[in-house]
Amino acid sequence: MQLTKTFTRLALGSAIMLASLGSVQAQEDEVKIGFIVKKPEQAWFINEQQAATAVGEELGFDVVRLSGEDGQEVLTAIDNLYAQGAEGFVICPPDVRLGPAIMNRANQYDMKVVTVDDQFVNSSGEPMEGVPHLGMSGYKIGQQVGDAIAAEIEARGWNPEEVAALRITNNELPTAVERTDGATAALLDAGFPEGNIFDAPQQNSDTASAFSAASPVLSQRGDYEHWVIYALNEESVLGGVRATEQYGLAPEDVIGVGINGSGAAFAEFSRDNPTGFHGTVAVSSTMHGSQTAEDLYRWISEDKQPPTNTETSGVLMTRENWQEVREDLGL
Secondary structure, three states: OHHHHHHHHHHHHHHHHHHHHHHHHHHHHOOEEEEEEOOOOOHHHHHHHHHHHHHHHHHOOEEEEEEOOOHHHHHHHHHHHHHOOOOEEEEOOOOHHHHHHHHHHHHHOOOEEEEEOOOOEOOOOOEOOOOOEEEEOHHHHHHHHHHHHHHHHHHOOOOHHHEEEEEEEOOOOHHHHHHHHHHHHHHHHOOOOHHHEEEEEOOOOOHHHHHHHHHHHHHHOOOOOEEEEEOOOHHHHHHHHHHHHHHOOOHHHEEEEEEEOOHHHHHHHOOOOOOOEEEEEEOOHHHHHHHHHHHHHHHHHHOOOOOOEEEEOOEEEEOOOHHHHHHHHOO
């Protein structure tokens, strides 16, 4: 009887041990990827990382969400991912020129890489080959911004000769240049006078830096009563709008159109009283996050390499339709 109890305890202990080993093995077998973004506090990137996590839970892989606000933080994040057993990562780099250095570190660890939103460039400024990318067509999205502004100028009955355009620029970021160039081209095609476009170079891509860049331009050009504002994203356009408010311009004298379609725009549209922020060309940050994460997972688990370059389009979101567009795009 005692011998039987002993064997029973041994068998039970072995079963528990095997179950534990099986659990550990399952954890080791589970694919793990990283998702690194340059501005983790911005709503766009919050949406992307959350969407990546959600698709990971659905398909059965882990997503480690990390910040990479400069080159050193990105390299540290990659080291961190390798230590955790990640086999690749999705990244929106803080500077597209870091592509070669990031790929060198990734290749050391035999990690696969997919870029989202901003595409790596090589030493010649050309897109890096061999790194799958998903993002907007910056120029086409910019054209949508310019078309929306031109249409609203016409709807308000403004004379373009009496309107000034505040172009908030970031020439260090190719994506930003593409977007503002596209918007400028669309405005010029619509008959907007080129001499009425004034640059406000910003140091960063957030609202505070845009506000600082816009304020002196408005002060120097006080002879204009109507202003339009465009930039690389909606946070920057909002910085310009806040500057017009401080300068004393009425909301009905300002047309600001951003790019993205995220929390910053939703908050502005939810205000009781309309502001100079007319709209934003919304793109599904949720889709960007989920699609790139799934693409990377399939690449790792099924050896199915993602497309070289996937470009997404946008939809104009305004105070009147923002909730409907948000639902349609899954934002």
